[in-house]
Amino acid sequence: MSTSTFNYSYVLPEPALADFVESFWVLENHSDEAKEIVVLPDGSFDVFFGYSVTEPFHVTLSGIATESTQAILAAQTVMFAISFKFLALEYILHTPLAGLLNSTDYLPNDFLDIQQADLSDLESFKEKISLKLKTCLQKNIDPRKTKLSKCIYDSKGTVTIHHAADSCGWSSRQINRYFQHWVGISLKNYLTILRFRASFSQIQAGKLFPEQQYTDQAHFIREVKKFAGVVPKELSRNKNDRFIQFSILKKK
Template sequence: MRYQEIKPIPALKEYIRYFWVLESGEQQGERQFKVLPDGIPALIYQDSPNLFRDEREVVTPQLYVYGAFTTYTNQIITGPFRLIGAYFEPTALKAIFKVDAFELTNQNIPLDDLVSTSLLERLGYAKTVEEKISLLSHFVVDQIQAVQYENQKAKYASILLQQGESLSEIQRKMQLSERTLERLIKQHIGMSPKQFSRIMRFQSSLALLRTREFDTLTSLVYEQEYFDQSHYIREFKAFTGNNPTQFLQYSNEKLTNFPEWKTAKDE
């Protein structure tokens, strides 16, 4: 597989972390990928329709937005593919689409269901990846200018949660009640502060696991402030469907949090 990241234009730096392109080449046969929860919504374009499907045989839209996921999902594909994606900042959905983030949580929503646009048709005519990313960029810029919405409190709370601050400390720093913080995060990120905090800690532990730069799993567990190893493994399974050893053995992760999942017959 081929993978590349592209920085957003300056006008989008506060909304898009980066664009990415993932291509399979000419590989054939059925392949499975996992989408891991990371608190990040995204805009995804598939060069061809009807490529990916989930375990229930529901086909993923060709051009779609997904909200933050709270658990893993599996995606299956047969044949070659090219995906182009924009990873948003956690609070970007409301600023771009003027919708409460919780309305999109754990969902893949066709872009046409959110806004009236000819973007899919124009992407089909574009010949190069650069042209397609330019079209996606200008679409998002136009949306931001049309919506004209900002919430600095939500952005600041999101940053603190990503840094691992406790909920009580965030409430103190921002002078917010528990209920107000809950409402703010659910509206702009799509889940409770506690759930988002759990996902951020899981992601922090996963980043360390990927490096394999730890003495034992137990040392990783305590470094990431889990109560004990069994608690960590339960959390890891909830977010990946597998334990840490299986993840290291069977995942092939070109795109972060979208690993191709190998099976025993692939080895």
């Protein structure tokens, strides 16, 4: 998405980081006015590098979101970010984010050696960050966890817990302990968030019926309202482009 007022673009990680990083992206508000936005749960953990007319360069880390969040995109905002998958918590960031459920925290301004001057070109940002992430990446990765990750993300949240456990040779009890410790929610709840995210494009296109193995229409509406705060019909309308992820989908 790129207009005279807003710019959004993203790039995918190189294969060596694909199990840990979902994407690198930039969102800019070039206007002189702040914009009210709503951010929806999408299953990612994000590190943001940004600045605006109201705040100098800063770095923040967000935990998993289980509900929609209203926010203000300040005037003249420049925001570059990394969206991480759950394995990055253990093997790159080396810290559990259970305590950051539905919240964010500030990181040191020199985190990953990124400075304000690096926030000008997304490809250059990706290259610099990728080199740093690979130096942080722990070498001995539990193969059960990489299998679990592939199963979860490939299915877009539609896999059953039983099948996920069988596919990686890890008990559902152990998996849930792992998720509660590192992510802050159960695997079941994480899967429902990924399934909700997978419905974004269909809802944005006006397809207001379940396509991601929801039990029925009522279940679909209930889950969307739980995470978005509104029913699918209102979400698809996206009045004033306030649901920022839908605005991005519309214009990509």
